[in-house]
Amino acid sequence: MAKILIVDDEPNIRLLYKAVLTEEGHEVVEAENGRQTFEALEGEPFDLVILDIRLKAESGLDLLQGIVARHPQIPVILCSAYVAFQDDYTSWLAHSYCVKSSDPRALVEEVERVLARRASPGTRDPEP
Amino acid sequence: MARVGDSYCWLIADDPAACPYLGAQEAHLLSDVRRRNREKCVGCEELRHDLAELRRTGGPLLEALTAILDEALNRCRPILRTLQIKEELLDILRHLSHSLQLALDPDEILYKGLVAFTAGSSLGFNRGLALLVEEGMLCGYFALGPRDGEEAARIWQEVNERGTTLADLLQYSPEVFAREREKFRPWLERFRFALSESPFREAFSLPIPHAPEAGRVLEITPEAPLPEVLREFYREATFWIVPLLSHEERPLGALLLDNFLTERPISAEDRLAMELFAMEIAVALERGLAHTELREKVEMLEEAYRRIQEHQQTIIRLREEAAVAEMTLQLTHTIKNPVVAIGGLARHLHKKLDEHSPYRRFTAAIAQEASRLEETVQDFVKFAALKYATERHPVDVNGILELLAHEKMETLRHGPPIRWHLDLAPVPPILADERQLYHCVENIVNNAIEAMSDGGDLFIESRRSDDAILIIVRDTGPGLTEEAARNLFKPFFTTKPTGSGLGLYTSKQIVESLGGELQLLRQLGQGCEVVIRLPIPEAPSETSTEGEFGARRAS
Numbered sequence: 001m002a003k004i005l006i007v008d009d010e011p012n013i014r015l016l017y018k019a020v021l022t023e024e025g026h027e028v029v030e031a032e033n034g035r036q037t038f039e040a041l042e043g044e045p046f047d048l049v050i051l052d053i054r055l056k057a058e059s060g061l062d063l064l065q066g067i068v069a070r071h072p073q074i075p076v077i078l079c080s081a082y083v084a085f086q087d088d089y090t091s092w093l094a095h096s097y098c099v100k101s102s103d104p105r106a107l108v109e110e111v112e113r114v115l116a117r118r119a120s121p122g123t124r125d126p127e128p
Numbered sequence: 129m130a131r132v133g134d135s136y137c138w139l140i141a142d143d144p145a146a147c148p149y150l151g152a153q154e155a156h157l158l159s160d161v162r163r164r165n166r167e168k169c170v171g172c173e174e175l176r177h178d179l180a181e182l183r184r185t186g187g188p189l190l191e192a193l194t195a196i197l198d199e200a201l202n203r204c205r206p207i208l209r210t211l212q213i214k215e216e217l218l219d220i221l222r223h224l225s226h227s228l229q230l231a232l233d234p235d236e237i238l239y240k241g242l243v244a245f246t247a248g249s250s251l252g253f254n255r256g257l258a259l260l261v262e263e264g265m266l267c268g269y270f271a272l273g274p275r276d277g278e279e280a281a282r283i284w285q286e287v288n289e290r291g292t293t294l295a296d297l298l299q300y301s302p303e304v305f306a307r308e309r310e311k312f313r314p315w316l317e318r319f320r321f322a323l324s325e326s327p328f329r330e331a332f333s334l335p336i337p338h339a340p341e342a343g344r345v346l347e348i349t350p351e352a353p354l355p356e357v358l359r360e361f362y363r364e365a366t367f368w369i370v371p372l373l374s375h376e377e378r379p380l381g382a383l384l385l386d387n388f389l390t391e392r393p394i395s396a397e398d399r400l401a402m403e404l405f406a407m408e409i410a411v412a413l414e415r416g417l418a419h420t421e422l423r424e425k426v427e428m429l430e431e432a433y434r435r436i437q438e439h440q441q442t443i444i445r446l447r448e449e450a451a452v453a454e455m456t457l458q459l460t461h462t463i464k465n466p467v468v469a470i471g472g473l474a475r476h477l478h479k480k481l482d483e484h485s486p487y488r489r490f491t492a493a494i495a496q497e498a499s500r501l502e503e504t505v506q507d508f509v510k511f512a513a514l515k516y517a518t519e520r521h522p523v524d525v526n527g528i529l530e531l532l533a534h535e536k537m538e539t540l541r542h543g544p545p546i547r548w549h550l551d552l553a554p555v556p557p558i559l560a561d562e563r564q565l566y567h568c569v570e571n572i573v574n575n576a577i578e579a580m581s582d583g584g585d586l587f588i589e590s591r592r593s594d595d596a597i598l599i600i601v602r603d604t605g606p607g608l609t610e611e612a613a614r615n616l617f618k619p620f621f622t623t624k625p626t627g628s629g630l631g632l633y634t635s636k637q638i639v640e641s642l643g644g645e646l647q648l649l650r651q652l653g654q655g656c657e658v659v660i661r662l663p664i665p666e667a668p669s670e671t672s673t674e675g676e677f678g679a680r681r682a683s
């Protein structure tokens with residue numbers, strides 16, 4: 001069981017991810033913007049952040065840089081509707097990249113993979 | 129003749145037999161005795177003879193008269209000769225002037241100018257050489273005349289035999305110009321002098337302001353100090369430099385004239401004529417050079433205008449691309465997020481429902497429709513991204529095919545049994561966008577695999593032809609109906625229940641954007657073969673040499 005922070009400005013996406021990941025036995029906390037993200041991260045320890053790349057008021061990539069700078073020990077899965085952002089060098093800061101899909105299996109697998117890797121620290125994903 | 133009866137031939141006005149020296153055109157001189165005496169008898173031996181006779185019989189007066197007549201004749205001769213020369217000079221000048229009136233090509237102007245200086249007996253220089261000012265230097269441009277005595281004799285003989293007139297000689301043609309120039313090319317190429325260099329400095333500073341009568345023509349004797357190459361060319365010959373000046377006295381060039389064969393000196397009158405000719409040539413030359421310069425400027429402007437138009441096209445295209453990219457992002461965001469939520473939540477609900485619940489049909493339907501929508505958005509994004517990807521590098525086609533086969537084999541592990549046959553011949557790199565080309569072939573491979581829903585053989589091959597490389601994708605599926613084959617590469621055509629119909633259309637667009645072509649070879653009943661033909665770039669780039677990517681074989 002892990003504690004996961006979901007950052008997405010779409011409430012229904014959060015609803016979906018929370019339902020799916022809770023069912024996998026994880027504890028899920030939601031944030032819809034940068035402020036809530038850092039409040040959560042500073043308030044309690046997390047094992048993983050799932051971050052949408054495009055938030056209404058800010059760029060997910062900027063937020064990613066903030067998270068990596070302030071909480072380098074927490075892995076981040078970038079999650080986006082876009083395939084193209086995979087090539088943005090900033091996204092390389094994330095541990096992995098997952099394209100949003102109505103089939104949540106890919107996300108669930110990615111979460112397990114990153115958490116398993118976290119159990120043996122010092123390894124990062126190879127570049128996509 | 130002389131004495132006729134008790135009269136003399138130079139007194140008789142009515143008998144044509146009296147004077148055998150009258151030409152057909154001179155019959156009128158028979159009756160006009162005084163005029164005949166002035167024009168014909170003056171130089172006639174008959175008259176001289178009669179006068180000698182009369183002197184003997186007629187006393188000292190006639191003797192004195194004869195001496196005066198002789199003297200008068202002697203004095204007349206050079207004047208007549210001068211008149212004749214002036215007449216010829218005028219004739220040449222008239223021809224030249226007339227001929228240069230419409231000339232705009234500097235080649236033509238210099239050719240005609242040198243013809244005027246070298247033709248006929250008035251100036252009739254043996255050789256003429258034209259130097260033009262280019263970037264502040266006097267450079268050898270053209271020369272006219274024989275290279276040696278033998279050639280001169282041949283030319284002069286030709287001119288005499290054919291009765292070539294000045295008008296004939298002034299006929300300009302680029303061929304004649306090129307031929308004459310070629311004769312002297314090795315010399316012309318070596319002639320390159322600074323305007324400040326002697327003797328040109330002197331030639332261009334003539335006339336000295338306080339002595340304008342010195343004229344513009346500078347004589348260079350064999351003793352004068354000269355640039356080495358000029359001395360080598362003229363050796364022991366004297367030559368004359370005539371500067372060509374613009375109306376503002378700006379140096380345009382110079383003509384160098386010599387009589388290296390006849391060694392004839394020039395007179396003061398020749399100098400005046402040379403100046404007159406040079407002025408005529410300089411006026412035409414200035415106009416011709418200005419015209420050439422203007423034409424070049426106009427061409428430059430036209431070229432610049434064309435480029436601006438091209439840039440504008442590029443800007444329009446870039447804007448269009450940016451707009452499409454923006455639209456694609458918006459579309460993805462505004463459609464895909466809700467679709468993911470709808471489909472994802474439907475799946476979740478589906479799982480939560482009892483296995484026998486009648487509502488599972490509904491949740492399954494919602495999830496399926498959401499997937500379809502998602503796929504369409506995905507296809508559209510790829511289509512937009514590929515349409516506008518333009519960065520090209522040398523690409524290893526075999527590498528792409530191997531990667532593609534590898535990834536497809538991996539993802540289709542659990543699908544229908546497909547036997548992969550990869551047969552790659554050595555091919556040179558082509559210029560393309562690697563990802564674009566990958567997706568291009570991927571779409572075709574996907575199509576082939578989907579055609580073999582019960583499994584089959586998939587062949588992927590690369591081949592080299594003369595000027596192109598071929599990528600061949602062949603399946604053993606049921607093939608295509610004629611209608612499907614016809615429409616296969618049209619946008620939004622699909623035989624599948626789900627799919628945007630953009631896949632193969634995108635592939636075709638990519639191939640065509642690379643200057644290649646895409647062909648469908650096999651049809652109904654025997655599977656399908658798609659051949660992509662991509663041109664090999666003409667000049668191989670530094671990073672790629674032919675055959676760099678060797679043959680690889682796998683199956």
